[in-house]
Amino acid sequence: MSWAIGYDEHWNRDVGYGVPATCDHAGCGKQLDRGLSYVCGGLPHGGEEACGLFFCEQHGGGHQCARCAAGAEPFAPTPDVxxxxxxxxxxxxxxxxxxxxxxxxxxxxxxxxxxxxxx
Ligand SMILES: [Zn+2]
Ligand SMILES: [Zn+2]
Structure with a gap:
């Protein structure tokens, strides 16, 4: 199955590199897509450990967001653009x-x- 467009059952939203979006870091608003290069955890839906939200390079996209790095509750997801x-x-x-x-x-x-x- 392609990762161009999929659905995240946890966050109830469309994901994949075909989905334009904004960074989920509170107040950032940077444009990105919901592909693997931007997902927290670097795996589809964030894998087992990470939140699976989407972040720009500055806020840990593809690696770990600030909240997951601190072991805190995830950010509130930004609405679809x-x-x-x-x-x-x-x-x-x-x-x-x-x-x-x-x-x-x-x-x-x-x-x-x-x-x-x-x-
Ligand atoms: Zn995270
Ligand atoms: Zn950001």
């Missing part, structure tokens, strides 16, 4: 997902609309 939500709502490769998950589609639409009104 709007461009990714838009992709899921419009790209033909997500048609089947949209047919099967009408509730999540409605949720994404609501999130995107909220973003738009915030400017």
């Amino acid at each position: 709007p461009v990714w939500m838009q992709h899921k709502l419009t790209d033909s490769s997500w048609q089947q997902w949209r047919d099967e998950n009408p509730d999540e589609v409605a949720q994404l639409r609501a999130l995107l609309n909220k973003d738009n009104t915030n400017g």
Whole structure:
């Protein structure tokens, strides 16, 4: 199976190098993708020990985030970026997902609309 796009059951979000995202370090906001080069722990879903969130180079992506290094609770995951939500709502490769998950589609639409009104 390809790691381009997958699903993380623990954090309930799309993962893989095909998924654009922001660094999960609080307040960072750096652009990355959810591929193995950025995952805490360096293994799919972080392996056994790490949180499996995604961090820029500065915050331990591919190695260990500050929280895991300190043995602390993981960071709160950052929300999906709007461009990714838009992709899921419009790209033909997500048609089947949209047919099967009408509730999540409605949720994404609501999130995107909220973003738009915030400017
Ligand atoms: Zn971590
Ligand atoms: Zn960062």
